[in-house]
Amino acid sequence: MSLVLITTLITSAISALLAGAIVLIDSFVNNYGLVKITINKRKTIEVKGGSPLLFTLASQGIFIPSACGGRGSCGVCKVKVLTDVGAYLPTETPYISKEQMKENIRLSCQVKVKKNLEIEIPDELLYAKKFKAIVEKIKNVTYDIKELTLQLIEPQTIDFKAGQYVQLSIPPYGKIDQITQRAYSISSVPSQKNKIELLIRLVPGGAATTYVHNYMKEKEIIEFTGPFGEFYVRETDATMICVAGGSGMAPIKSIIFDLYEKGTSNREIWYFFGARSLKDLFYVDMFKDLEKKWNNFHFVPALSNPLPEDNWNGETGLITDVLDKYLKNKIEKSKPKEGYLCGSPGMINACIQVMKTNGIPEEKIYYDKFA
Amino acid sequence: MNINPVVLFFASVFTSNILLTNFLGMCSYISISKDLNSSNGLGMAVTFVMTVTTVLNWFVYHYIIVPFGLDYLRYIIFIIVIAAVVQILEMVIDRISPSLYMTLGIFLPLITVNCAILGVTLFMQLRNYSLLQSLFYGLGSGLGWWLAIILLAAIRKKIDNAPAPAGLKGTGLTFITIGIMAMAFIGFSGMIRVQ
Ligand code: FES
Numbered sequence: 001m002s003l004v005l006i007t008t009l010i011t012s013a014i015s016a017l018l019a020g021a022i023v024l025i026d027s028f029v030n031n032y033g034l035v036k037i038t039i040n041k042r043k044t045i046e047v048k049g050g051s052p053l054l055f056t057l058a059s060q061g062i063f064i065p066s067a068c069g070g071r072g073s074c075g076v077c078k079v080k081v082l083t084d085v086g087a088y089l090p091t092e093t094p095y096i097s098k099e100q101m102k103e104n105i106r107l108s109c110q111v112k113v114k115k116n117l118e119i120e121i122p123d124e125l126l127y128a129k130k131f132k133a134i135v136e137k138i139k140n141v142t143y144d145i146k147e148l149t150l151q152l153i154e155p156q157t158i159d160f161k162a163g164q165y166v167q168l169s170i171p172p173y174g175k176i177d178q179i180t181q182r183a184y185s186i187s188s189v190p191s192q193k194n195k196i197e198l199l200i201r202l203v204p205g206g207a208a209t210t211y212v213h214n215y216m217k218e219k220e221i222i223e224f225t226g227p228f229g230e231f232y233v234r235e236t237d238a239t240m241i242c243v244a245g246g247s248g249m250a251p252i253k254s255i256i257f258d259l260y261e262k263g264t265s266n267r268e269i270w271y272f273f274g275a276r277s278l279k280d281l282f283y284v285d286m287f288k289d290l291e292k293k294w295n296n297f298h299f300v301p302a303l304s305n306p307l308p309e310d311n312w313n314g315e316t317g318l319i320t321d322v323l324d325k326y327l328k329n330k331i332e333k334s335k336p337k338e339g340y341l342c343g344s345p346g347m348i349n350a351c352i353q354v355m356k357t358n359g360i361p362e363e364k365i366y367y368d369k370f371a
Numbered sequence: 372m373n374i375n376p377v378v379l380f381f382a383s384v385f386t387s388n389i390l391l392t393n394f395l396g397m398c399s400y401i402s403i404s405k406d407l408n409s410s411n412g413l414g415m416a417v418t419f420v421m422t423v424t425t426v427l428n429w430f431v432y433h434y435i436i437v438p439f440g441l442d443y444l445r446y447i448i449f450i451i452v453i454a455a456v457v458q459i460l461e462m463v464i465d466r467i468s469p470s471l472y473m474t475l476g477i478f479l480p481l482i483t484v485n486c487a488i489l490g491v492t493l494f495m496q497l498r499n500y501s502l503l504q505s506l507f508y509g510l511g512s513g514l515g516w517w518l519a520i521i522l523l524a525a526i527r528k529k530i531d532n533a534p535a536p537a538g539l540k541g542t543g544l545t546f547i548t549i550g551i552m553a554m555a556f557i558g559f560s561g562m563i564r565v566q
Pocket of ligand 1: 035054065066068069070071072073074075077107108109110
């Protein structure tokens with residue numbers, strides 16, 4: 001008995017002594033003091049040194065998108081570090097190309113903050129936050145698209161520009177044991193600050209969309225970060241040509257209703273919405289109503305493969321053909337135009353071609369591609 | 372054992388090199404020796420840990436383990452001491468040379484389980500070295516390990532550019548090189564007896 005006691009005691013005493021020594025040494029060796037991080041040459045924050053950049057920034061409310069939670073395995077958390085922070089770590093090199101190395105792009109979860117740093121991040125990230133929300137409503141708008149309404153709990157309001165997106169955190173479920181993060185455009189208007197609405201189309205085999213479609217329940221609490229994105233309306237007088245397909249509806253809906261609310265009357269707005277057949281079409285009545293109330297807005301839904309039972313008497317054909325026809329015959333030629341596109345990469349590329357041949361300069365075409 | 376500490380020192384660097392005669396500490400030896408700079412850094416780190424832990428463990432052995440009759444616990448106690456020293460070393464390297472810290476990567480914490488280090492401590496205890504002998508033996512073995520790794524790194528650098536059969540390139544040639552190096556070192560082994 002006493003043998004066990006002595007053994008435990010002595011081993012613990014030695015360990016405690018050594019642990020004490022480590023703590024003592026740690027407190028002065030690892031004390032980097034306060035360091036300054038200058039972001040985009042504009043904002044300077046003072047933080048305690050010693051932790052990875054990703055977490056240091058997050059502690060200051062600046063959220064760099066990250067899909068693996070700082071384990072260096074997703075390569076999403078890239079940040080441009082202008083100060084020399086030493087050579088690339090073996091954990092970084094697989095995710096950073098030669099060109100990015102020349103620009104000093106680093107994985108923020110692998111770079112430790114040890115001295116004053118100067119970094120560059122997309123401006124929007126400076127304003128992105130983490131939100132907690134309750135799933136208020138899940139509604140089918142078509143057989144494969146759901147409209148999700150999220151009521152914000154904390155913080156209670158969100159400021160965003162119509163057209164931007166948020167990153168939804170999907171909790172682990174079924175065989176998926178990690179948090180999945182996916183980006184979805186906000187489809188509600190910015191003036192509604194305590195709720196956001198997302199349109200989510202079921203991608204067969206997609207981890208996040210499967211969750212939303214099959215597992216998510218109303219009243220459940222969910223987290224997201226945002227807002228992100230460069231897709232928003234430029235303030236000019238140019239005629240807006242908006243084209244969307246499927247859940248590409250989301251940002252465009254937000255943009256159009258935002259402009260309507262603001263009482264925009266100086267610019268003409270055309271919205272082409274492409275779908276295969278009637279069952280893929282949604283929100284048509286909503287936009288038809290808007291068209292009646294608002295003189296400068298025109299809504300053109302088009303079906304590429306209308307079924308006989310659809311009794312469709314609107315536009316038919318590929319959205320690019322319809323777009324081409326309208327640009328040539330119906331839309332005033334003399335006015336400058338801007339393109340706003342959201343949909344699959346294939347659709348977007350095809351629309352850009354049509355717009356260019358109809359004289360819309362490429363730099364005036366803004367889009368949000370989802371792959 | 373009554374060996375002059377200075378003799379013991381030279382013996383542990385050359386004739387009884389811990390790495391090349393006892394083949395302890397091989398894994399980091401082979402993987403880090405690709406690059407001269409990090410070999411140098413690791414050599415330094417191993418030398419430091421070896422010297423410090425051999426001396427510390429000497430005290431621990433003679434003042435704690437023996438008086439309390441804890442001989443059966445010596446492995447675990449020795450390892451705890453080594454782990455603590457490595458932990459401290461890691462913090463210090465991270466602070467003074469982050470780039471070395473990064474290149475050593477996983478091998479720095481792995482010094483904890485580097486068998487050469489525990490080996491030196493155990494030999495020290497087994498052969499009943501005095502404090503001074505332990506100090507010189509620890510330091511000598513560390514320097515010997517360091518010497519062996521930079522020699523290998525230098526040789527590998529040459530070999531990399533040599534026209535070698537494809538199948539032998541890399542680890543194959545490294546093993547052969549280590550073998551020849553070991554033979555060269557063992558060549559001295561009759562000159563001084565340390566055990
Ligand atoms: S957060 Fe995933 S790699 Fe940095």
